[in-house]
Amino acid sequence: MNAIEITGLCKQFTGKRMKKVDALKGLDLTIEAGEVFGFLGPNGAGKSTTIKLVMGLLRPTAGTAQIMGMNAGQAESRRTVGFLPENPAFYDYLSAEEYIAFVGSQFKMDAAVLRQRSEEVLQRLDLWEARKRPMRGYSKGMVQRVGLAQALVHDPDVYILDEPMSGLDPIGRALVKDIILDLKKRGKCVFFSTHITDDVEKVCDRVGVINRGQLLVVDSVANILQRGVEGYTVRVISPSGHTEELFVEKTDLQSFIQQATSNNQSIEQIEPRRKDMEAFFLEIVAQ
Ligand SMILES: Nc1ncnc2c1ncn2[C@@H]1O[C@H](COP(=O)(O)OP(=O)(O)OP(=O)(O)O)[C@@H](O)[C@H]1O
Numbered sequence: 001m002n003a004i005e006i007t008g009l010c011k012q013f014t015g016k017r018m019k020k021v022d023a024l025k026g027l028d029l030t031i032e033a034g035e036v037f038g039f040l041g042p043n044g045a046g047k048s049t050t051i052k053l054v055m056g057l058l059r060p061t062a063g064t065a066q067i068m069g070m071n072a073g074q075a076e077s078r079r080t081v082g083f084l085p086e087n088p089a090f091y092d093y094l095s096a097e098e099y100i101a102f103v104g105s106q107f108k109m110d111a112a113v114l115r116q117r118s119e120e121v122l123q124r125l126d127l128w129e130a131r132k133r134p135m136r137g138y139s140k141g142m143v144q145r146v147g148l149a150q151a152l153v154h155d156p157d158v159y160i161l162d163e164p165m166s167g168l169d170p171i172g173r174a175l176v177k178d179i180i181l182d183l184k185k186r187g188k189c190v191f192f193s194t195h196i197t198d199d200v201e202k203v204c205d206r207v208g209v210i211n212r213g214q215l216l217v218v219d220s221v222a223n224i225l226q227r228g229v230e231g232y233t234v235r236v237i238s239p240s241g242h243t244e245e246l247f248v249e250k251t252d253l254q255s256f257i258q259q260a261t262s263n264n265q266s267i268e269q270i271e272p273r274r275k276d277m278e279a280f281f282l283e284i285v286a287q
């Protein structure tokens with residue numbers, strides 16, 4: 001069964017002076033179980049709108065969204081998901097520990113399991129020291145980490161995270177990437193939005209690029225990076241022992257190797273020079 005299935009999803013908002021805004025224009029997307037999928041798009045592209053529709057927080061103008069075969073918004077479908085909203089805000093008079101306990105109780109977790117999981121996630125997100133303080137005294141990054149902790153506590157199979165690295169410092173970002181990679185190892189599905197290409201390159205199996213409400217490309221990260229190879233930096237050693245580094249065009253590599261071999265040069269290293277995800281993203285979005 002697919003983890004998330006989105007078919008013909010459209011959302012039209014009525015903005016100021018009854019102006020119609022087509023935030024999402026017929027999105028079709030399938031996310032498999034066990035897959036980490038990066039939903040990449042610039043500001044205003046329609047990422048959060050998609051996520052809210054999948055979570056049943058908005059009603060679609062047309063189309064459907066399902067999580068684990070259940071329609072968006074059904075209590076059953078919500079139960080299978082760990083959800084991090086954009087800009088999470090919590091009852092700030094509660095401490096992180098109290099809030100996590102509240103979330104766990106909403107998922108009807110067994111008290112002993114909840115206590116153990118609460119400790120695990122608070123430790124993992126580096127909130128253990130602060131766990132008893134009211135959240136009104138937390139920094140922005142700490143609130144974001146509470147958001148992640150509450151998405152993880154009931155150990156669901158599917159995670160829908162709206163910009164999980166947002167507002168975090170480099171240590172926090174690395175921590176979140178690590179958590180996503182751990183979830184992947186455990187066979188969980190993670191669907192997350194971002195506008196930061198580096199986040200996608202490091203952790204995702206596949207990426208979808210959305211702009212102005214339309215999905216422009218869906219491909220595996222490996223394919224995108226492979227397609228981006230422009231050539232190779234080759235280090236050759238001449239028969240006299242002199243080392244030289246040369247740039248070889250992608251199409252010329254075979255003939256270069258043959259030539260070098262017949263000249264008795266040895267090749268020490270071949271390193272692809274590629275356009276990174278950032279260049280790919282900018283190219284797609286500029287179209
Ligand atoms: N409630 C609303 N009423 C009117 N227009 C809306 C509403 N919510 C979103 N929009 C519009 O829909 C479009 C998509 O917004 P959305 O929040 O989905 O973008 P996003 O990709 O999440 O952007 P960001 O990276 O800034 O979070 C934007 O043009 C936005 O102005």
Ligand SMILES: [Mg+2]
Nearest residue numbers: 047048049086
């Ligand atoms: Mg958003």
